[in-house]
Amino acid sequence: MxxxxxxxxxxxxxxxxxxxxxxxxxxxxxxxxxxxxxxxxxxxxxxxxxxxxxxxxxxxxxxxxxxxxxxxxxxxxxxxxxxxxxxxxxxxxxxxxxxxxxxxxxxxxxxxxxxxxxxxxxxxxxxxxxxxxxxxxxxxxxxPVKFKEVIKDNTYVYDLDNVYCVWENSPDFEAGRMDYDLSFFIKEEDGRYSRYDESQSQYIxxxxxxxxxxxxxxxxxxxxxxxxxxxxxxxxxxxxxxxxxxx
Structure with a gap:
């Protein structure tokens, strides 16, 4: 991570x-x-x-x-x-x-x-x-209320100068867990973008x-x-x- x-x-x-x-x-x-x-x-x-x-x-x-x-x-x-x-x-x-x-x-x-x-x-x-x-x-x-009412199953897109990121939230409230899946593209010195994928979890x-x-x-x-x-x-x-x- x-x-x-x-x-x-x-x-x-x-x-x-x-x-x-x-x-x-x-x-x-x-x-x-x-x-x-x-x-x-x-x-x-x-x-x-x-x-x-x-x-x-x-x-x-x-x-x-x-x-x-x-x-x-x-x-x-x-x-x-x-x-x-x-x-x-x-x-x-x-x-x-x-x-x-x-x-x-x-x-x-x-x-x-x-x-x-x-x-x-x-x-x-x-x-x-x-x-x-x-x-x-x-x-x-x-x-718990933030996870359920604010974070929930939202998807966020960040379009910044040198990075583009899609951030997806996947709740499992029965398990008391919130999973985050990130795909981000980082601009390299030659102008091309490299893609990276990462997963994280928080617990309620x-x-x-x-x-x-x-x-x-x-x-x-x-x-x-x-x-x-x-x-x-x-x-x-x-x-x-x-x-x-x-x-």
Missing amino acids: YEEFAQVYDDLMREIDYKQWGDYVFRLLLNAKNEVKSVLEFGCGTGNITSELAQKGYAVTAVDLSEEMLTVADEKIAEQNLGDVRFFMGDMSNFQIGEEFDAVVSCCDSVNYLPDKAAVQNFIYCSQDALKSGGLLLFDINT YTVEEIYHMLKNAGFMNIKIYAFGTFLQGSNECDRVQFVAEKK
């Missing part, structure tokens, strides 16, 4: 306001019991949130499963001359680094890519192991399921916000933000 997609990911996701997203994460981290200086980011992708966190002065350690995504992220950080960032290739549901951080962050519905509840619970345990006492765990998910979890997993791991002061706000979130929101504190 993401082998060729990493080349065009930022073009296809250009409508996302990463600065606004980073500002929201920053405001959430301001509520931590202890001052946040170090952040472990899971599912960093091409480093857009990584960049925002580094610009705000955090020492960031960023992890992703895709070597190609990490390559793009590393180049991005280097171009911006943001030095206090480390990258690791790893699985967010099975990652150990032997250090403790003030906060663990995962953005852009990365948790929805974890294939079952056991993987989500393991991600929460990995995050707990990586946190200092009083540290914060922050992550967001797409909710309820707010209650995630809440109980956090409780099972011993997290406290669990907050569930409608994304982008500090208002109570629920399964009826498109996206919810979880904030939990390690004892």
Whole structure:
């Protein structure tokens, strides 16, 4: 997954306001019991949130499963001359680094890519192991209503300067899964287009399921916000933000 997609990911996701997203994460981290200086980011992708966190002065350690995504992220950080960032290739549901951080962050519905509840619970345990006492765990998910009423079985076509992409959604709500099939054409230096095909899947979890997993791991002061706000979130929101504190 993401082998060729990493080349065009930022073009296809250009409508996302990463600065606004980073500002929201920053405001959430301001509520931590202890001052946040170090952040472990899971599912960093091409480093857009990584960049925002580094610009705000955090020492960031960023992890992703895709070597190609990490390559793009590393180049991005280097171009911006943001030095206090480390990258690791790893699985967010099975990652150990032997250090403790003030906060663990995962953005852009990365948790929805974890294939079952056991993987989500393991991600929460990995995050707990990586946190200092009083540290914060922050992550967001797409909710069931977003998968059913927004994403559903839509097809999207992106016609950009150097890439043409057809993105098809195929829901399997009984299995709690959304499959994405992508065909994209990347313009080469000689003007010809190369075609690549890729498939991805996201998995559907309820707010209650995630809440109980956090409780099972011993997290406290669990907050569930409608994304982008500090208002109570629920399964009826498109996206919810979880904030939990390690004892």
